[in-house]
Amino acid sequence: MRNKEFILWFNELSIEDVPLVGGKNASLGEMYRELTKKGVKIPNGFAITAHAYQYLLKTAGVENEIKRALSGLDVKNMKQLAECGSKIREIIRKCEFPDDLHDAIVKAYAKLSKNYGSKNVDVAVRSSATAEDLPDASFAGQQETFLNITGEHSLIDACKNCFASLFTNRAIAYRAEKGFDHFKVYLSIGVQKMVRSDLACSGVMFTLDTETGFKNVVFITGSWGLGENVVQGAVNPDEYYIFKPTLKEGYKPILMKRVGEKEMKMVYTSDKSHPTKNILTSKEERESFVLDDDEILQMAKWGVIVEEHYSAKRKQWMPMDLEWAKDGKSGELFIVQARPETVQSAKARKKVQVIEDYKLKQKGTLIIAGKSVGSKIGQGRSNVIKNAKDIAVFKKGDVLVTDMTDPDWVPVMRIASAIVTNRGGRTCHAAIVSRELGIPCVVGTLNGTEKIKSGKNITVSCAEGEVGKVYDGLLKFEVQKVNLKEFPETKTKIMMNVGNPDEAFELSFIPNKGVGLAREEFIINEFVRIHPMALLNFSKMDSSVKAQIEQLTKGYKNKADFFVDKLAQGVSMITAAFWPNDVIVRMSDFKTNEYANLIGGKGFEPKEENPMIGWRGASRYYRPGYKDAFALECKALRKVREEFGLTNLKVMIPFCRTVDEGKKVLEVMEENGLKRGKNDLQVYVMCEIPSNVILADEFSKIFDGFSIGSNDLTQMTLGLDRDSEIVSDLFDERNAAVKSLVHYVIERAKKNHRKIGICGDAPSTYPEFAQFLVECGIDSISLSPDAVLRTTLKIAEMEKKLRIKKV
Numbered sequence: 001m002r003n004k005e006f007i008l009w010f011n012e013l014s015i016e017d018v019p020l021v022g023g024k025n026a027s028l029g030e031m032y033r034e035l036t037k038k039g040v041k042i043p044n045g046f047a048i049t050a051h052a053y054q055y056l057l058k059t060a061g062v063e064n065e066i067k068r069a070l071s072g073l074d075v076k077n078m079k080q081l082a083e084c085g086s087k088i089r090e091i092i093r094k095c096e097f098p099d100d101l102h103d104a105i106v107k108a109y110a111k112l113s114k115n116y117g118s119k120n121v122d123v124a125v126r127s128s129a130t131a132e133d134l135p136d137a138s139f140a141g142q143q144e145t146f147l148n149i150t151g152e153h154s155l156i157d158a159c160k161n162c163f164a165s166l167f168t169n170r171a172i173a174y175r176a177e178k179g180f181d182h183f184k185v186y187l188s189i190g191v192q193k194m195v196r197s198d199l200a201c202s203g204v205m206f207t208l209d210t211e212t213g214f215k216n217v218v219f220i221t222g223s224w225g226l227g228e229n230v231v232q233g234a235v236n237p238d239e240y241y242i243f244k245p246t247l248k249e250g251y252k253p254i255l256m257k258r259v260g261e262k263e264m265k266m267v268y269t270s271d272k273s274h275p276t277k278n279i280l281t282s283k284e285e286r287e288s289f290v291l292d293d294d295e296i297l298q299m300a301k302w303g304v305i306v307e308e309h310y311s312a313k314r315k316q317w318m319p320m321d322l323e324w325a326k327d328g329k330s331g332e333l334f335i336v337q338a339r340p341e342t343v344q345s346a347k348a349r350k351k352v353q354v355i356e357d358y359k360l361k362q363k364g365t366l367i368i369a370g371k372s373v374g375s376k377i378g379q380g381r382s383n384v385i386k387n388a389k390d391i392a393v394f395k396k397g398d399v400l401v402t403d404m405t406d407p408d409w410v411p412v413m414r415i416a417s418a419i420v421t422n423r424g425g426r427t428c429h430a431a432i433v434s435r436e437l438g439i440p441c442v443v444g445t446l447n448g449t450e451k452i453k454s455g456k457n458i459t460v461s462c463a464e465g466e467v468g469k470v471y472d473g474l475l476k477f478e479v480q481k482v483n484l485k486e487f488p489e490t491k492t493k494i495m496m497n498v499g500n501p502d503e504a505f506e507l508s509f510i511p512n513k514g515v516g517l518a519r520e521e522f523i524i525n526e527f528v529r530i531h532p533m534a535l536l537n538f539s540k541m542d543s544s545v546k547a548q549i550e551q552l553t554k555g556y557k558n559k560a561d562f563f564v565d566k567l568a569q570g571v572s573m574i575t576a577a578f579w580p581n582d583v584i585v586r587m588s589d590f591k592t593n594e595y596a597n598l599i600g601g602k603g604f605e606p607k608e609e610n611p612m613i614g615w616r617g618a619s620r621y622y623r624p625g626y627k628d629a630f631a632l633e634c635k636a637l638r639k640v641r642e643e644f645g646l647t648n649l650k651v652m653i654p655f656c657r658t659v660d661e662g663k664k665v666l667e668v669m670e671e672n673g674l675k676r677g678k679n680d681l682q683v684y685v686m687c688e689i690p691s692n693v694i695l696a697d698e699f700s701k702i703f704d705g706f707s708i709g710s711n712d713l714t715q716m717t718l719g720l721d722r723d724s725e726i727v728s729d730l731f732d733e734r735n736a737a738v739k740s741l742v743h744y745v746i747e748r749a750k751k752n753h754r755k756i757g758i759c760g761d762a763p764s765t766y767p768e769f770a771q772f773l774v775e776c777g778i779d780s781i782s783l784s785p786d787a788v789l790r791t792t793l794k795i796a797e798m799e800k801k802l803r804i805k806k807v
Contacts, residue, residue, distance in 0.1 A: 199328020
């Protein structure tokens with residue numbers, strides 16, 4: 001009978017065998033048996049069963065001794081918990097393996113070694129609890145893993161330590177919290193061929209965005225050496241986002257790549273008592289990506305295969321949390337672990353219909369920043385603890401500040417108001433546990449334990465996008481909750497203005513019909529920072545500018561490619577977030593004084609008395625001073641559409657003064673592979689100059705639609721500089737002249753069967769202006785994200801009035 005076997009090989013297991021071999025081993029068996037035939041590579045191995053664990057304890061006669069140790073335990077008492085856990089682990093370590101169990105393990109190890117052409121193959125020895133990796137509970141990290149184990153004696157010792165690790169402090173506390181009986185959770189052990197990632201790289205892969213639960217991406221993190229550093233958060237790893245829908249169609253949609261610091265790597269040693277150690281990485285390793293594009297795409301494809309297999313098996317969406325490794329000898333990639341993702345998928349299963357939007361109401365003094373985990377705000381007294389043995393001093397509601405966390409820290413993480421770490425990426429232990437607990441966490445601050453002093457009131461904000469911030473003091477903040485079940489559907493398309501790619505996934509959950517304005521300027525300013533003409537003329541730049549460019553463009557021989565890649569990545573993150581809805585990307589609309597502020601920009605920009613009405617928008621795209629740079633913009637958007645497959649991207653031309661100018665721009669776009677109409681490419685024009693309104697019929701002949709820019713249209717109509725404080729009191733989009741032009745252009749666009757929307761600030765600022773637009777019959781209204789909810793209610797109210805009026 002299988003339930004009485006000591007050893008079961010991976011090819012004998014399926015996901016249904018969790019009671020026999022635990023979640024990790026059942027999953028490895030499922031993948032090895034079912035997915036290797038689909039090309040997914042899994043190192044072979046075997047499971048020492050839960051029956052073997054029970055047999056060991058029964059034969060040794062220690063069950064009652066363990067029960068006595070657990071009797072009366074208060075898991076919230078850190079000292080008592082530590083003493084109890086230590087006592088039970090020592091009881092299990094002293095158990096002698098019965099001969100039949102010992103022989104079965106040694107025999108299986110010999111067979112595995114022979115299969116790999118070795119006398120004593122290196123193996124990973126991993127714990128696998130029978131209650132782990134359930135959809136609503138993650139036992140990840142509760143028990144121990146031992147790497148680079150060689151020889152039967154070392155294997156038996158590692159197995160003893162694995163069995164004992166069922167009673168680590170954090171595992172005892174976690175089971176108590178989740179209501180699991182300590183004696184109904186058993187331990188199996190996975191013995192798996194080691195991948196020589198000490199000579200290459202390894203990491204973690206999720207088949208969703210871990211921060212937001214956005215379903216359409218694979219998120220991969222990686223670092224040099226063995227994968228424990230990434231899992232434990234000991235390093236700040238590389239990060240890669242890949243878009244699933246077009247990946248499956250054969251495109252190469254690597255939306256974003258970020259190089260991590262990767263300060264150290266874990267490698268093997270020849271010391272059997274300490275089989276691994278950390279060493280510092282080289283400058284080249286720190287500045288290089290651990291995976292090339294083909295490897296990133298291969299990993300992502302495997303992630304999709306695994307997710308689809310488990311989803312079909314469970315008959316529900318089952319996003320996955322996988323560990324991967326690259327063998328430095330063979331160059332092959334492998335999946336070495338897989339488990340269901342438990343935090344975001346649990347929210348999806350509960351069909352959460354309430355959006356919580358956290359917003360700071362005060363400005364504060366920034367102490368330090370890192371990567372945000374989640375989107376909440378937490379605050380309390382800072383408690384800087386550098387070693388887990390000192391966690392007894394931690395009080396409920398404190399902010400935990402430490403170098404990094406591992407499962408030993410979980411008892412205090414549960415009672416923290418927020419967490420800040422020096423090291424780790426968004427798939428590290430601190431990040432995973434924080435998400436599960438629903439508390440804000442800022443990882444990778446580098447020196448948070450030095451900058452933040454213990455005993456100070458601080459505010460930890462993860463509500464400001466990708467960057468998590470720690471402020472001095474207890475700042476005021478608010479939480480807005482919206483029940484989506486009660487949110488109205490409108491005939492008018494409600495779109496959003498989105499500039500920051502790092503916020504796009506989160507913003508996509510706000511009810512919307514796409515993006516009416518994605519500004520290139522934010523991406524260029526934040527992600528590129530270099531004037532495109534300086535990149536094109538790099539060899540002619542002076543030494544100080546060259547040094548700045550070199551610092552930002554490491555790894556790029558052709559400096560112009562840096563501009564294309566960064567712009568394409570930023571645009572694609574927004575476009576993917578709102579796919580398949582339209583995302584209208586406005587080509588760059590910096591003014592000359594703003595372009596001059598980019599690195600190397602001063603040498604390419606004239607000094608104008610009034611840049612607001614000078615050389616900006618469309619007039620730059622076909623003139624010699626910028627035409628070559630505009631070609632780079634076209635190349636980036638073409639990459640998003642053709643290489644990434646994101647054809648929901650539409651293009652918009654800003655500040656187009658004349659019809660002839662519009663034709664010139666379209667000609668230059670076509671020269672650079674962006675032909676209007678090809679592959680359903682639509683090109684819109686901003687309506688922000690009176691000439692766009694007056695000649696709306698003519699502009700309709702060359703463009704697919706209009707988007708009203710209420711800021712510039714007001715400026716041009718009223719003849720005032722909106723940058724001037726002196727006449728700022730006259731600036732009002734609700735002026736009758738402005739509204740008359742808006743009404744007229746909507747009417748002309750409708751007559752010419754052209755789409756027309758608005759992306760200016762007016763409807764976000766003034767709900768009554770949004771209602772006026774509805775009365776005019778506008779197709780879409782694009783709002784700032786913070787205005788979507790309240791303004792949509794006003795739009796629905798007006799649409800209802802108009803329906804009643806018609807009746």
